Amino acid sequence: MSSYNKIIIVGRVGKDPELKTTGTGKALCKFSVATQDRKDAPTQWHNCVVWEKSAEIFAQYVKKGHKVLVEGSVRYEKYEEKMFTSIGVQRFVFLEKANGVGSGGGETQENDDDNLFPF
Numbered sequence: 001m002s003s004y005n006k007i008i009i010v011g012r013v014g015k016d017p018e019l020k021t022t023g024t025g026k027a028l029c030k031f032s033v034a035t036q037d038r039k040d041a042p043t044q045w046h047n048c049v050v051w052e053k054s055a056e057i058f059a060q061y062v063k064k065g066h067k068v069l070v071e072g073s074v075r076y077e078k079y080e081e082k083m084f085t086s087i088g089v090q091r092f093v094f095l096e097k098a099n100g101v102g103s104g105g106g107e108t109q110e111n112d113d114d115n116l117f118p119f
Contacts, residue, residue: 011046012034013065014032014064017058017059018031018059019059026052030048031062032045032047033045034046047085048072048087048089067096072087072091073087
């Protein structure tokens with residue numbers, strides 16, 4: 001293996017996910033997840049993007065404050081001389097009951113789209 005880019009985070013969704021459709025008709029859902037290493041540490045925010053059917057499922061069942069596990073790869077983008085990072089979500093797990101789905105043990109959704117960043 002020549003390189004590997006993987007991140008796994010567990011935290012709470014910062015605001016209700018935003019479900020959108022691209023010009024080519026692909027569904028995408030943007031959301032942020034807050035993590036904290038310790039109770040006295042500052043909150044760290046992670047911008048996430050999930051695609052296609054997984055995007056629709058995430059937006060339907062997850063709301064602000066829900067605890068999730070997100071697994072994906074990190075993408076770095078430059079916009080107006082500033083660097084931004086986002087996580088291309090490959091898999092997520094509901095870690096608590098979310099709108100009737102999940103039970104604390106987690107409901108898993110795998111993103112079957114090979115192209116995590118088609119923009």
